[in-house]
Amino acid sequence: MDFKLTEEQQMLQDTAVRLVRDNYAFEAREQFAKSELGYSLAFWRQLGELGLTAVPFAEELGGFGGSGVETLLIMTELGRGLCLEPYLHSVIFAGGLLTQSGSDEQRNELLPAVASGQLQLAVAVDEPTSHYQLHDVRTRAEAEDGGWRLNGRKSVVVAGHSAGLIVVSARTAGSDRDETGISLFLLDPRAPGVSRRAYPTMDGRNACELYLDDVFVSGASVLGEPGQALTALRYQQGRAIAAQCAEAVGSMEAVCELTLDYLKTRQQFGQAIGKFQALQHRMVDMRIELDQANSMAILAACAADAPDSDERSRTLAAAKVLIVRAGRFIAEQGIQLHGGIGLTWEYVLSHHAKHLLMLSHQFGNDDHHLKTYSRLLQVD
Template identity: 70%
Template structure:
């Protein structure tokens, strides 16, 4: 298979590389992290002005109509530079759900604003007990005159503290573990009854917990048919997983580069420690894991937009499992080869290591995806 980038894809990659290099040094990132917003509004606007926010969104909805490979090119560079902006959760995950479930009026009103970077979205699907199971939903939505009334508690909503709209899953029928009866709603976080508890995650991005106390959502805030949102949630999570794998590869590549540079410059017994054969072997192991993870990230990107099927789900589960294992291995080895400086807050490797480890706890950890892969293999 030919993995050579097209001319348009090469231009897209070059644009992201230049933007991140010029606007997102490690020192600038630290300033963004300590700001009230937690990321750079100016950088987000640059993503919009250059058309990068529109890449995951279909042309019919005011976007560029990019493929999974286009998303990979963007997410790899955002991961390489430890960017804090919630691009994955807003532009790929949430916008994908809006495209798949929204009616013409909803898409026309919202997606052009999302594509331009004017409107940031977030997804609130996780609950305290759900443990990566999208169908484990205890948040309830009751039909009332003119719309719906939502009550429940959502956790770890990445980017939810700054989002203009949050896509919230709630149960409109059935018991908490039923796969039927789950609906998706467009929630204005400024609505009466909404409480947000904001906090920084250990790896940099900010999130919030969402408490809903009899929150009214108008009838036009429902996405798709009542009770039938789960297939779309699972499909779009697959696209988000492909983007997350690409982000992890960008972080792994940078962690590998930093480690190699350190071994070339750090001296012991009058020679660079990179000349010691045992350390060369460890770097070779890291490189092997990185190449395997890169291949799986490319596979995930190539199949992310395919029609939903067990084969697609199986390959995405395999990709996430292998990438997560490689990310943890590279993070641990990079710290070991650096020594104490590898965990110094002022050195960017420590932040890459934290990010790589924490990626395994978003959208399903390695155990979750290994089990999913095994179950899909049995049904094949």
């Protein structure tokens, strides 16, 4: 199989590399994280102006018709730079749900704004009791004349504090864990009855708890057929997992580069500690894990836009398991090889370690996806 990038893909990667390198020094990132927005609005606008937020969308909707491979190239660089902007949650996950489930009117109205970076979206599917189960939905939507009334709570809505619209899952029929009866709604977070409690996550990003108290949404705000949203949620979360794997690989690459540079410069007993064979072996182990993770991220990217199937689901679950475990190993080894400085808040390595830990729990941890993979195995 030929893994060489096309000329267009190489240009896309070069654009992302330069953009992150020139705008996302670690000191600048720290200032972005302390701002009220929690990320750089100027950088988000640059992503839109350069067309990076338009990559996954169809050309007729203002996009470039890119595949999972193009998404991988962008997400890897965003991960390398520890970028705080909600590209994954707005463009990939929410944008994918809008593309798959939205009506022609909804897509034509909203997706060009998402593709240009003018509209930031968020996705609210997790609840305090759901624990990675997309079908565990206790937020309720009751039909009434002209629309629906929503009541419930959503947890850890990444970038929900700043979103112009939030895609919310709510149950319109059935009991709490039924796989049918789940619907998607486009929610204006400024609507009466909506409240948000924003907070920083452990890796410096912002999220919020979303509270819905008798919130009215019109019938035009429903995404897709009422009660049939679970298929789209699972498919688009798979695309988000593939993008997240690429982001993790970018962060792991940065950890390996930082660690190798430290081993070459840190002096002990009159020589660089990188000359000690035991440390060389540990560095090699980190690189082996990184190479395996990179291969799985490429495989996940190639499967991300494939038709829904057990094979696609197995591939994405396997990628998440391997990359989560590789990220944990690389982060721990990087910290140990750095010594005490690896844990300090003022040093970028500790932020990569926190980010890799955060990614390991979003969209399901390795144990969750290992169970998913096992369940999908077919015995010939």
